[in-house]
Amino acid sequence: MTETDPDTQADLASNKKTSKWLEAPVLISSLALLGLSLIWAATVHLTDDVLSTASRNTASMATDVADTYEAQVIRALREIDQTLKLVRYDTQRQTPEAAMRELGERDLLPPSLLFSIAVLSPEGNLLATHGNFRLQHPEEHTFFQEALNANQLTLSRPIDTEAGTFLYFARGVGSNQNQASGVVALAVHADYFVSGYDNTTLGDVGALGLVASDNHFRVYRSGDAISTGLPMGNFIGELPKLEDPSLAPLMYHPWDGVERYTVIRELFEFPLSVVVGLSHREQLEPALTTKREYFWRAALASVGLVGVAAILGFLSWRLQRTRQQAMQERVLHAQKVEYLAFHDSLTDLPNRAYFSRLLTQSMHEARRYERQFALLFLDLDRFKHINDSLGHDAGDDLLQEIARRLSRSVRESDVLARLGGDEFVVLLPNIPDPQQVAPVADKILAACGKPFTLAGQEFRVTVSIGITLFPKDGDDEQTLMKNADMAMYHAKELGKNNFQYFSESLNTDSLERLTLESSLRHALERNEFRLFYQPKRSMKSGQITGVEALLRWQHPELGMILPMQFIPVAEENGLIVPIGRWVLRTACQQSVEWQKSGLPPLNMAINLSARQFIDESLLDDIKQALQDTGMSPELLEVEITETMVMRDVETTVDILKELKSMGVRVAIDDFGTGYSSLSTLKQFPVDSIKIDSSFVQDLTRSVEDRGLTEAIIAVGRNLSLNVIAEGVETSEQYEYLKEQACDEFQGFYGNAALPADKLSQLITSLEGNSAEPRE
Ligand SMILES: Nc1nc2c(ncn2[C@@H]2O[C@@H]3COP(=O)(O)O[C@H]4[C@@H](O)[C@H](n5cnc6c(=O)[nH]c(N)nc65)O[C@@H]4COP(=O)(O)O[C@H]3[C@H]2O)c(=O)[nH]1
Numbered sequence: 001m002t003e004t005d006p007d008t009q010a011d012l013a014s015n016k017k018t019s020k021w022l023e024a025p026v027l028i029s030s031l032a033l034l035g036l037s038l039i040w041a042a043t044v045h046l047t048d049d050v051l052s053t054a055s056r057n058t059a060s061m062a063t064d065v066a067d068t069y070e071a072q073v074i075r076a077l078r079e080i081d082q083t084l085k086l087v088r089y090d091t092q093r094q095t096p097e098a099a100m101r102e103l104g105e106r107d108l109l110p111p112s113l114l115f116s117i118a119v120l121s122p123e124g125n126l127l128a129t130h131g132n133f134r135l136q137h138p139e140e141h142t143f144f145q146e147a148l149n150a151n152q153l154t155l156s157r158p159i160d161t162e163a164g165t166f167l168y169f170a171r172g173v174g175s176n177q178n179q180a181s182g183v184v185a186l187a188v189h190a191d192y193f194v195s196g197y198d199n200t201t202l203g204d205v206g207a208l209g210l211v212a213s214d215n216h217f218r219v220y221r222s223g224d225a226i227s228t229g230l231p232m233g234n235f236i237g238e239l240p241k242l243e244d245p246s247l248a249p250l251m252y253h254p255w256d257g258v259e260r261y262t263v264i265r266e267l268f269e270f271p272l273s274v275v276v277g278l279s280h281r282e283q284l285e286p287a288l289t290t291k292r293e294y295f296w297r298a299a300l301a302s303v304g305l306v307g308v309a310a311i312l313g314f315l316s317w318r319l320q321r322t323r324q325q326a327m328q329e330r331v332l333h334a335q336k337v338e339y340l341a342f343h344d345s346l347t348d349l350p351n352r353a354y355f356s357r358l359l360t361q362s363m364h365e366a367r368r369y370e371r372q373f374a375l376l377f378l379d380l381d382r383f384k385h386i387n388d389s390l391g392h393d394a395g396d397d398l399l400q401e402i403a404r405r406l407s408r409s410v411r412e413s414d415v416l417a418r419l420g421g422d423e424f425v426v427l428l429p430n431i432p433d434p435q436q437v438a439p440v441a442d443k444i445l446a447a448c449g450k451p452f453t454l455a456g457q458e459f460r461v462t463v464s465i466g467i468t469l470f471p472k473d474g475d476d477e478q479t480l481m482k483n484a485d486m487a488m489y490h491a492k493e494l495g496k497n498n499f500q501y502f503s504e505s506l507n508t509d510s511l512e513r514l515t516l517e518s519s520l521r522h523a524l525e526r527n528e529f530r531l532f533y534q535p536k537r538s539m540k541s542g543q544i545t546g547v548e549a550l551l552r553w554q555h556p557e558l559g560m561i562l563p564m565q566f567i568p569v570a571e572e573n574g575l576i577v578p579i580g581r582w583v584l585r586t587a588c589q590q591s592v593e594w595q596k597s598g599l600p601p602l603n604m605a606i607n608l609s610a611r612q613f614i615d616e617s618l619l620d621d622i623k624q625a626l627q628d629t630g631m632s633p634e635l636l637e638v639e640i641t642e643t644m645v646m647r648d649v650e651t652t653v654d655i656l657k658e659l660k661s662m663g664v665r666v667a668i669d670d671f672g673t674g675y676s677s678l679s680t681l682k683q684f685p686v687d688s689i690k691i692d693s694s695f696v697q698d699l700t701r702s703v704e705d706r707g708l709t710e711a712i713i714a715v716g717r718n719l720s721l722n723v724i725a726e727g728v729e730t731s732e733q734y735e736y737l738k739e740q741a742c743d744e745f746q747g748f749y750g751n752a753a754l755p756a757d758k759l760s761q762l763i764t765s766l767e768g769n770s771a772e773p774r775e
Contacts, residue, residue, distance in 0.1 A: 025313050025320070032309030036302050043298035047291040054287030055250070058278050059261045062248035065201055066263035066276040069208060072196050077169075077270050080186055081153050083110055083117065084171045087184045091119050091173050096128035096182070104130055114192060119173065120144055120183045133187055136161045140168065144183045148172050155271060158190050158218055158228035165190045165228045167218055190228045194221035205258050207277030211236075218272070222256060230255050236264055236273070250280055344418040346396055347403035355417035355425060359477050362415070362429055366470055373429045374437045377466040377484035378406075378444065380422035381496040385673065386454070386461070389646040394454045398461065405447040410440065425484070434469055434501065441465050441499035449497065462497035464488050473502045483507070517569050519555065524578055528554050531586050532753035535762070536603070536724060536746045539738045544763060546603025546637070548746065549587040550753045551579070571611055580612040581621050588629040588636065590756050599763050605637040605667060610644045614651070619658050626662075633663035637687070641670045645684060653683055660685045667724070672712050682719065689716050693727025693747070700732045713740050 086108060090099030096119035103109050109117060112131030119127045124141045126133070135141070137159050147154040147170030156168035170185040197208045209220035209230075217230040233254060239262070240249050248261040260277030267273060281288075342354035350358065359375075366373050380402065387395035399422065406416055406424060415427035426444070431437060448463040466487025474480040487502040494500065523529060533547040553561040570576040583606055591604040612618060626633050638659065645652045645668060656666055667688035672695055691712050698705040709725075716723035725737045728747030737745060754762065 028313045035305045050287045054284045058283040059247040062261040062278040070265045070274045084184050088173050100128040116187045147183045190219040193219050197221045203282040205279040209275040211273045213271045350417040352419045373470050374431045375468045376426040377488045378424040381462040383422035385643045409443045409447045464491035465499035468502045533759045534753035535751045537750045548605040576609045585625045588625045588631040607639050637665035639667045639669040688722040690724045696727045
């Protein structure tokens with residue numbers, strides 16, 4: 001039975017689904033991924049935006065700077081050219097010296113600190129100067145020659161002098177015959193053209209320069225570094241044409257390895273171009289810093305998000321696991337509860353409730369497929385004795401072993417269950433022929449009959465089996481079980497350790513039993529009980545030493561009923577206590593009467609049942625009976641079975657001591673059938689032990705029984721007890737026991753139980769005659 005309740009299963013199923021798709025670990029991871037994507041998408045978008053804005057602004061700024069620079073350069077160049085033209089003009093009218101002086105005096109020349117002006121002869125000799133104009137370099141001469149022949153403003157390459165690097169501007173001075181009669185030249189420090197470099201705008205690696213048509217810088221400045229004559233290569237040709245002319249393209253400057261937003265403007269009036277460049281790295285530094293900042297923030301936010309997600313994920317995983325564990329525990333608990341509800345905890349077999357279900361199910365199937373099945377009702381023989389004498393633990397071990405043996409004796413498809421106590425059932429499905437059950441029952445009997453070892457002792461247990469067939473012996477659970485039980489009882493009555501099929505006649509017997517039970521209740525009032533007395537004889541002399549009172553029920557309709565037929569019923573319903581009281585009193589009265597009639601005093605033994613022995617009024621009853629009848633306590637002997645004394649050793653010892661203190665004798669009946677050890681036996685203040693008749697019966701045939709009988713006699717001798725053999729029927733048994741020095745015997749070989757009058761006759765007849773038992 002491993003079914004679980006539907007609610008729990010549904011819970012589990014839905015939990016599985018939810019956990020798969022919606023439970024937090026997956027959900028949280030997904031959300032975290034989404035969050036990360038959003039953070040990084042936003043960051044990339046923002047930084048791209050910042051960078052492109054910065055880039056656009058820088059490009060635009062480069063254009064603005066270029067506009068300004070271009071205007072400055074053009075203004076400067078125009079002024080220079082204007083000055084040269086003015087000097088040329090005056091020189092053509094008067095001597096160069098006079099012209100220069102006059103222009104100087106009229107303050108028409110530029111400041112001599114920045115610009116120096118000279119008029120040179122066609123041979124290159126200085127004719128007049130303004131400022132500190134000196135000829136120091138051979139290249140100057142070449143340049144003036146070029147300028148002499150050119151009819152336009154001519155610009156020199158940068159010329160290094162002691163005073164620095166200069167740029168020369170020159171125009172030829174025409175003569176009247178249109179022949180150049182000299183050159184007007186202006187020298188300006190190359191730095192002058194890049195002095196407008198503004199660090200706040202251009203930064204430390206911005207670029208500002210003038211480039212001539214030979215693709216060489218006349219002057220170039222980046223930060224504080226100024227250079228002249230730097231080659232530019234084919235840079236201008238590589239400049240891309242942008243859609244938006246107000247934006248400068250980003251170009252790599254090969255001359256100094258810097259990437260700049262670059263603007264190059266060709267000056268229309270002069271053979272020069274201005275170059276302006278704003279460093280990409282430098283100008284975009286704030287934007288790049290912002291970008292880095294954004295990335296850091298995004299990274300921090302990501303770490304935070306991942307951290308939070310990890311914590312939440314972990315917590316939810318824990319929660320989920322706890323929930324799953326709780327759920328599993330619930331299921332396991334439910335399964336366990338269900339298992340326990342339907343299984344016997346000792347043997348793990350299906351219990352009565354589960355068997356009932358299985359039986360109902362088997363009945364349905366058998367009806368549907370028109371099949372027949374068999375039900376075997378098993379009960380251990382003498383299990384109660386084992387439980388009482390060896391204790392409950394040993395009893396439990398025995399039941400477990402029986403369950404194992406039964407499991408091995410039946411098929412997987414058969415049903416085996418324990419109904420409780422020592423009752424088991426086996427259901428054999430689909431039995432077309434009732435005779436097929438017999439081999440199975442035999443197998444079970446053989447399996448259970450093998451010796452067991454319990455509490456260090458080896459012994460055998462037998463089983464009685466009742467068999468019913470469905471639908472022949474009953475087509476409902478109750479009838480089937482009742483009939484199987486009845487068949488089992490029948491097997492017990494027939495000597496145990498066998499199996500019996502149910503038959504209708506058993507039903508009739510059981511009805512009789514019912515009648516018996518109800519009439520037993522009135523037997524005492526109606527005075528239907530009788531006592532018979534069986535003599536005990538001395539082994540040596542054959543003389544009658546005492547008698548055992550044995551109960552008989554004189555039923556008005558059923559006739560004489562033996563105690564074994566009604567005492568178990570009286571034990572069950574408690575009537576044994578008042579009946580036992582009657583036996584005690586009657587036996588005592590009889591003993592006193594016999595003595596009064598002149599018979600010698602005889603020991604009078606009475607049997608006490610288990611229920612009677614533990615009854616609180618026992619001692620008072622005995623005292624009262626002795627007192628009321630006047631019987632001498634020494635003549636009274638109570639017989640209790642070995643199993644009874646072993647049940648609760650302490651209480652038994654107390655009761656026996658009380659009896660002894662009253663002077664009453666005690667005998668242990670059926671000795672050898674229980675499991676009392678010598679040491680336990682020593683504790684009991686008893687006078688006699690009675691060897692059980694079952695050992696005596698087989699004395700001449702069974703070596704085992706002989707051994708046991710001899711052992712019991714030895715125990716008795718050891719403890720100085722009177723040993724009486726019960727059920728002696730033959731002279732062989734008698735002779736053997738006599739040989740073993742058994743003290744007394746009882747049995748048909750001596751006398752059967754007799755009514756009181758017959759017994760007094762017997763004793764009277766024996767007086768003076770031979771006391772030998774009859775042959
Ligand atoms: N086969 C055979 N049987 C022999 C022989 N000699 C004696 N018997 C029978 O063996 C039984 C001996 O009594 P028990 O062991 O105390 O066993 C007694 C005793 O345990 C119980 N019983 C008898 N009377 C009373 C009683 O008054 N009170 C109680 N509580 N139990 C009683 O009923 C049992 C049976 O009593 P009974 O039927 O009278 O059976 C008696 C007796 O008739 C023999 O040679 N062969």
